[in-house]
Amino acid sequence: MVTMKDIAKAAGVSSATVSRAMKGSGYIGKDMKTKILSIADSLGYVVDANAQSMRTGTTNTIGVIVCDIRNSFFSMVLMEMIQELKESGYTVVLGYSNEDGATELSNLKMMLASRVAGIIFTPVSNENESYIHSLHGNGIPILQLYRRAYEELNSIVVDDERGAYLATSHLIQNGHTDILMLGVDSDISPNRTNGYMTAMNEAHIPIKKNLMLKFQPNEDIKIEVRNVIERCRPTAIVAGTNTFGLDVFAVCHQLGLHVPNDISLVVFDDVPWVQSFDITAIAQPVGGITVTAIHTLINWIKRAGMENAEVVSMKIEPKLISRCSVKNIRKIT
Amino acid sequence: MVTMKDIAKAAGVSSATVSRAMKGSGYIGKDMKTKILSIADSLGYVVDANAQSMRTGTTNTIGVIVCDIRNSFFSMVLMEMIQELKESGYTVVLGYSNEDGATELSNLKMMLASRVAGIIFTPVSNENESYIHSLHGNGIPILQLYRRAYEELNSIVVDDERGAYLATSHLIQNGHTDILMLGVDSDISPNRTNGYMTAMNEAHIPIKKNLMLKFQPNEDIKIEVRNVIERCRPTAIVAGTNTFGLDVFAVCHQLGLHVPNDISLVVFDDVPWVQSFDITAIAQPVGGITVTAIHTLINWIKRAGMENAEVVSMKIEPKLISRCSVKNIRKIT
DNA sequence: AGTCGATGTGATAACGATTACTTTTACAAT
DNA sequence: ATTGTAAAAGTAATCGTTATCACATCGACT
Incomplete structure (x- = not known):
């Protein structure tokens, strides 16, 4: 893999300068920047997201745990979420709880190991309360979607x-x-x-x-x-x-x-x-609620450090779509 | 977050010993090991997978790109894959191409940045050939599932x-x-x-x-x-x-x-x-083919370094399941 | 002429886990 | 008693990136 050091050597500069050119932050000469970027491109350089997150202490990864993918409804939700998260520059780590509390727990642990910046999940039960709390205590924003198992956690649900x-x-x-x-x-x-x-x-x-x-x-x-x-x-x-x-x-x-x-x-x-x-x-309303959920979570992530004491708990109105599967059997009066 | 250093301090040992206790590798005293593990547990320690992968140069992350989640078939495939990968200790980074080549490409780039150990995807077209090749050149095993867009890449498809x-x-x-x-x-x-x-x-x-x-x-x-x-x-x-x-x-x-x-x-x-x-x-056959695909990929990952020149290209037999949606309209002779 | 500030770049130290190497200890064999 | 050896644990370097500090250069203004 090509690293910043390689680019630095090729450009005859230090790796710090390469870093500045990549991020566009700090003082960096215009010509040097274009030169470095073109070298990086020609060498096929790709940042190491792991190194990046280790240094910065933050990741741009969001953990998503779905409870049931066989249910097309959750497939649709998942699809919307991935697209929205990708647009916002996040990577999605996916877990599947299969409506099972123990599996949910092991997925949560895996996500903590990945140092996700936030978690969106559809809780299976409230049996993982203590672990969820420890995550929350570690400053990881958690959002319950479509189900509200933990009262003190942020949630967006349909009525x-x-x-x-x-x-x-x-x-x-x-x-x-x-x-x-x-x-x-x-x-x-x-x-x-x-x-x-x-x-x-x-x-x-x-x-x-x-x-x-x-x-x-x-x-x-x-x-x-x-x-x-x-x-x-x-x-x-x-x-x-x-x-x-x-x-x-x-x-x-x-x-x-x-x-x-x-x-x-x-x-x-x-x-x-x-x-x-x-x-x-x-x-x-899949589309609306999902986008709202993502943006809400990202906002929480961005203002980390600030105490966001208030628990957000949104409830969205469902709609009846009348089609042909209901027969009117009322007696004519 | 609790680090090995914290545990080391609490246990009065060096962080190297803590590491050995965690992995069970190298020489480590039995009593010390149990002591360290219990301290780690009580402090709520969780490994930093990012640091781990930076040091070891490998990740236990697999990238999965699906082309269409609305299609229940791919939902089922995805579900199977996640379960199987999780059992094998892998984390899944999910991408969604929505049958679009450009989106597929940006997902591939994201996965390279995450330094995934391997990629399983259902290709959209063969328009990302050069990039796919560069991934392959970087030693990342890639498996095409259900579609075979790149002849020289491993594939498992149904006939x-x-x-x-x-x-x-x-x-x-x-x-x-x-x-x-x-x-x-x-x-x-x-x-x-x-x-x-x-x-x-x-x-x-x-x-x-x-x-x-x-x-x-x-x-x-x-x-x-x-x-x-x-x-x-x-x-x-x-x-x-x-x-x-x-x-x-x-x-x-x-x-x-x-x-x-x-x-x-x-x-x-x-x-x-x-x-x-x-x-x-x-x-x-969703179940069978998916499990096969996962195991195949993991094998490739494990014997990295060895040249696995032979391109695996499996083709699986579909079955007709006769039910009630076909009417026999043959004239009786 | 000298000081100030803005700008461009280099050197270096982390982040957390792992590991090659080194040191210490314990105990057995000569 | 001395040497040998294996086990246990410590030391420190390393992965790739970035933040901090330091240094150098240049123009502008008093």
């Missing part, structure tokens, strides 16, 4: 409760009362089922416990959903994640049920397959 | 031509002759349409040029597909990527056509939505 409320209300407005809610079971966000309950209560529809279920985010729920559909015959379903929505379709296919004629469906997250199959969806 | 052949043959066996091929247009892999042609020729079915199309991998092909379907009324479609498959469904929905009754469909890549909607698919 899931509101989303479930919108979905359920929409179904109620279309005449449905036997609505199956496939919620996410997690000590972090029991919110989606709350929204369901609010909408049902508001419409004075009694809630049947058999129709309000909670599952692990990465659970295969086909068998249970099939049982519920056969036993309770709901006329509509709210799928709390888009993978749950896929499972619903698989079950409907097994049972010969058609959406929306036999059963209506609203799905969380407006991902490509949901769009192509024209499914009514609760859209979480 | 796309064979996949298209399987898909087309399957449709022909089910009585279809007017088969629309939605291929991928790229100077890298014109193979999928080749397989289509082979199958058609074998069955002595004349190929209509209107039915053999090529598109950019990330192109929105809905309008063109709609036009072709309306004009040519094919009875079956081979979607060369699963995003093309989604577009086909969107168009069918617009036109009121149902799969498989009105039109049959075979899709490339056995991703979650394809499984849930019970679509006949050409499955590329």
Whole structure:
């Protein structure tokens, strides 16, 4: 590898001058600068980011941990983040927690070893609290995205409760009362089922416990959903994640049920397959929220040292996108 | 941040001893080792991977560049890779080329700056040849995955031509002759349409040029597909990527056509939505190929210095998974 | 003429972990 | 008692970059 020393030798100057030419900082002669840059270019010089960060004590690396890449929603989020971070000059170190706390922890440790300048992650649970705190104590800005497991940490989330409320209300407005809610079971966000309950209560529809279920985010729920559909015959379903929505379709296919004629469906997250199959969806604003998250984090990084005591906790409004997967079954009056 | 020096001071030894205790290499007393490790633990010590790599001249970082994360297939590939690399002790730096050569190049440069130990990527085109060569010249093992843009570089790909052949043959066996091929247009892999042609020729079915199309991998092909379907009324479609498959469904929905009754469909890549909607698919073996790719790359890294002149170029067999999206329209004889 | 300040460059010391080399210690073999 | 040898631990240099300090040059102004 070509180093600054090599360039210095070729240009007949010291490596300090080469450094100044590269960064454009400090006093550097105009001619010398162009000369050095052209030599560097011809030798194929590339900075050693590791050496750079060791000397400066800072890196331009951001750690990102996603909980589930199979869920297209998180793929979209990841894509947006990478693009935005790259534009801001950051390198992304990627971890994958697979909804598992221990894996999340080992990823966090790896990122600390890489001396990341900040971390964005979708927490799996709140079981890594002490470690997260030690990171925070080390001055590493941490941002929770889409889930808020740690109250005292910065977070940007979508109002899931509101989303479930919108979905359920929409179904109620279309005449449905036997609505199956496939919620996410997690000590972090029991919110989606709350929204369901609010909408049902508001419409004075009694809630049947058999129709309000909670599952692990990465659970295969086909068998249970099939049982519920056969036993309770709901006329509509709210799928709390888009993978749950896929499972619903698989079950409907097994049972010969058609959406929306036999059963209506609203799905969380407006991902490509949901769009192509024209499914009514609760859209979480991926683009906006992601860019906001990145810029927020970068701001925290830049004013390191300043105590940013205030915990930022943003909550973003989801939208219902009405498409063709909901049938109006209201009796004509 | 806690350094080895801090631990050394606390333990009353030199930092060299601390280093030996950490690595377990060289001569180190048993008691001293446990003592040092416990002190390190209580102080919350974490190695500085940057300092480590500067000193040793090697990193345990692998660069991964994906071309399209929206395509669930690549999400699955990425997920597998991260898990496998993590198990092998590597850190992943992620780049996203978005099917764009210039973006690919800037990602490659970033990775060189990070002094990655190796690169796995799905090339966009062969336009970055000279830069790729310079990386190779710098002794960085590079592996092309799923696409082979650079002949002289190691590659692991699936036999796309064979996949298209399987898909087309399957449709022909089910009585279809007017088969629309939605291929991928790229100077890298014109193979999928080749397989289509082979199958058609074998069955002595004349190929209509209107039915053999090529598109950019990330192109929105809905309008063109709609036009072709309306004009040519094919009875079956081979979607060369699963995003093309989604577009086909969107168009069918617009036109009121149902799969498989009105039109049959075979899709490339056995991703979650394809499984849930019970679509006949050409499955590329994600798990196997990915693990193979990782291990291959790690082997190259480990025996750096040895000239590994032979270019590894693996081609893996795709499989047709027969499901419910193909209708048998053969006349009963 | 002499002082000041602005500018250009060199020399050098870190950053934190590793390692070749050296020193010390312990203990066995002669 | 002396030498030999292996284990344990210390010393210091090194990786590539950059920040700090020092030095030199030049023009301008009192």
